[in-house]
Amino acid sequence: MAGPLPSDFGRPLVDLPPLPLDRAAARPLAVQLADALRAATADGTLRAGDRLPSTRALAATLGVSRTVTAAAYDQLLAEGWAQGRRGSGTYVVGAPAGPPARVRAPAAPAPRTESALVDLTAGTPCIAALDRAAWRRAWRAAADPLPDLGPDFVGLEEFRTVVVEHLLRHRGLPADPADVLATGGSTSAVGELARTFPAGARVAVEEPGYQRAVTALRDAGLDVTSVPVDDAGLVVDALPPGLAAVYCTPAHQYPTGSRLSAARRVALVERARAEGFLVLEDDYDGELRYDVAPLPLLAALGPDVVVHLGTASKLLTPTLGAGWLVAPPAVREAVLAARERSGGRPARAGQRVFAAFGVHGDLARHLRRLRRELAGRRSAVAAAVRAAGLAVVGDAAGAHVVVPLADAATERAAVAAAAARGVRLDGLARHYAGTPAGAGIVLGYAGPSRADLERALPVVAEALATP
Template identity: 45%
Template sequence: MQGQIVPGSLVQMTIRLEPDALLLVLGPRPVRDVGRWLHDGLRAAVVDGRLEAGTVLPSGRDAAAALGVSRGTVTTVVDVLVGEGLLVSRPRSGVVVAALPAPPSGRGATAPPAPPGAVSVGTPDPALFPRAAWARAVREGVRGLGDGDLGYPDPQGLRVLREALAVHLRRARGAHVTADDVVVVSGVAQALSLLARLLAEGRIAGARPAEPVRVAVEDPSSRGALGLLHDAGLRTVGVPVDADGLRADLLPDDARAVLVTPAHQFPLGVVLGPARRRSLLAWAAAGDRLVLEDDYDAELRYDRRPVASVQALDAERVVLLGSVSKLLSPALRLGWVVAPPRVVGPLVRAKRHADLGTSVPEQAALAALLASGAYQRHLRRARLVYRQRRRALLDALARALPGVEVGGVAAGLHLVVPLPGPAAERAAVQGLRAAGVPAEALSGTGVDRAEAGVVVGTARVREADVARVVAVLRAAALTGNQELVR
């Protein structure tokens, strides 16, 4: 958020909030009930730490002019917040944000994790969900089910869906796969949890070595994925990522597997290069290790056909994981694993123990969506929309922040904007979330290294939102530059 840092005393600097930055904190002004909007918005920003203790608010007159409200409204709201202990009125310095006795986590070095219920950065635009096509697919799918399909499901997955997925993954991802190699799961998250447990127990990827089992991960990585591996008792080892993806030459000898996002690295957005793919597979072959290929958003490539999966090169050592979460909706909780027979067996048993199988009507619907061509039609449409949104945002960013290089290929539902430091990162994450745009601190995705930047969810950023998003990022970059000067 935009704030000007001015000298306060020799040991402490004072942050003054610019009047215009108030709008970034509060969001769009409603037509009615502006007093409540101002009160609730300021209150929330103080409580969740977006307005740091000691920040000096603009004068009543400046605030009223910037917000388009009367001075009386500002004075009343400030008085109420002073009464609530959230603001303090100081005779000479004006109104400042009070230091709360128990600050929420997230006021430290990194931006706070997304609050519960917050939209994660890779979530698709729900407005694009093909409701009519899905409703038709449910009808068709359910009509095609026999009585035998309406008991407990086959824990490996409904045969008709596994067949449809095998056709689709052969065509779209070059995968070596038949229906027997597919296990239907409730998303990549469940696949990772189950596979992590099997790895930790030494039931796949060789006999159980010295505890705990180590698994290599990309640095940076998806925080959620790391959490799932740790919950299963695995120890993760970070391996750096550069412009060509995972530094496969640095994979550790003592790891039994690696989790990797070759088609579109999360979060940096780079593609695993051909030489790296070969060296990754050589590492796996040398130690009878497994490669867990998280193919989470591979179909959403905008400039060319997606590169084939790594599984296409070695179906014996690569386990391919995917889901409909990025293209359709994470609400469906539908995904797949393509694995060699030595993994399929234990995985199906683990799936049975976990939940007795995935909902059959949902599986039947996805099978019908794939078989009717509606999945492909939706994919073409979604690619077009997301590509335009990404382009518009990138063009505006290039104009507003000419020195800043947004890396990664034209793909997926997020992008990374590098920032000068932790204060800029906090400001960007908080400002974007306040504006309703999913955002995550890049430093929070680091395993051993913590680069500052913001991972921005681009799926819902329409043309009309671009200016606002760019303003937040520009203001954040400014905060960071001031921090550097300080």
């Protein structure tokens, strides 16, 4: 039964949802309209207190006579779905009670979903280290400029200036803003670069390695070949001839955590020059070292043959969708030409926020805080794993470690045992493009809160120790 209008009676005129009318149907248009309005009220599209258009306005919108809309409203008023107020209009009252609900047996407890698990997979940023006041301040500053009038294929100058300062201070890479292109992140940049190569060109990748980059290369029609890694990083001597490019993560190999040795860095740059291929250096979390100073970037050793890729995703958050590319002039020109042809370009909003972080000094402060937080987390993770009688491999860097396991069956058992107790682990197998040559857990520690991480670690230790 219809009741009195709600206390929010008098809300502004509501925008009606689409009201399809079939003029060829046998049912009168007024009946069809009343049915459509009734359905919109029943499913919540129209809410109690919403003011409907006048019969004249609705008739004009639908292209029907006012007689049709008036008849539909009269029907709804008679049924109690709507209520009129003299001099004000017609308002939705609400749907009458539906049929009695069927009696159902008590529901079984819902299974734990993936989103409910404490996520200890790699690749997630540490939001807990972010200063919320600085975050809000950066977004306010980013909102000050007027909306853009046209596309920007290069990237905001203030963003590129902050990137150059960041690279010099924290990665030891001298660059000029003119050397930098804004990107949508590392994977997006790999995809853009891949589309500048001839179809079928051969590109080498690390095995195991970052599979999203592998997918981006293959989606561009390139011939992707895998090259092994060991505790000194990419095995440069295993690179085949005839390459157009090599994609690698030298600062902190993903996912094994090893670092490309100084000798191999020199050898890779020398081969690139001698054989005419590019090196795509993905520095996805190179700012995060906790033991010794990082080795020189490949881009510092070979700026003529190396494309340096960076991202804000691990440093701050993927929310920004911001990254950067430092490349030789010919590579930049090829990427820009492709952007202009397709109309694709990185969004400016994330660039503005990142730039505001840098301009006000919050980026450097955040990085110091992030390093302290992640160093402490890494120590706690390593202690828990060792307590289970297992080893941790990978440099003291980044936001994940690798726990080697005996075989694939042991890896699967550990992942399942942890999931049953509310912790999501990441098996090493999925990081291989081909047949996995090793087994283990890629254990990330940045994503969860510190409290969730501390609760999860005993579960991880037990799952890893289970034979």
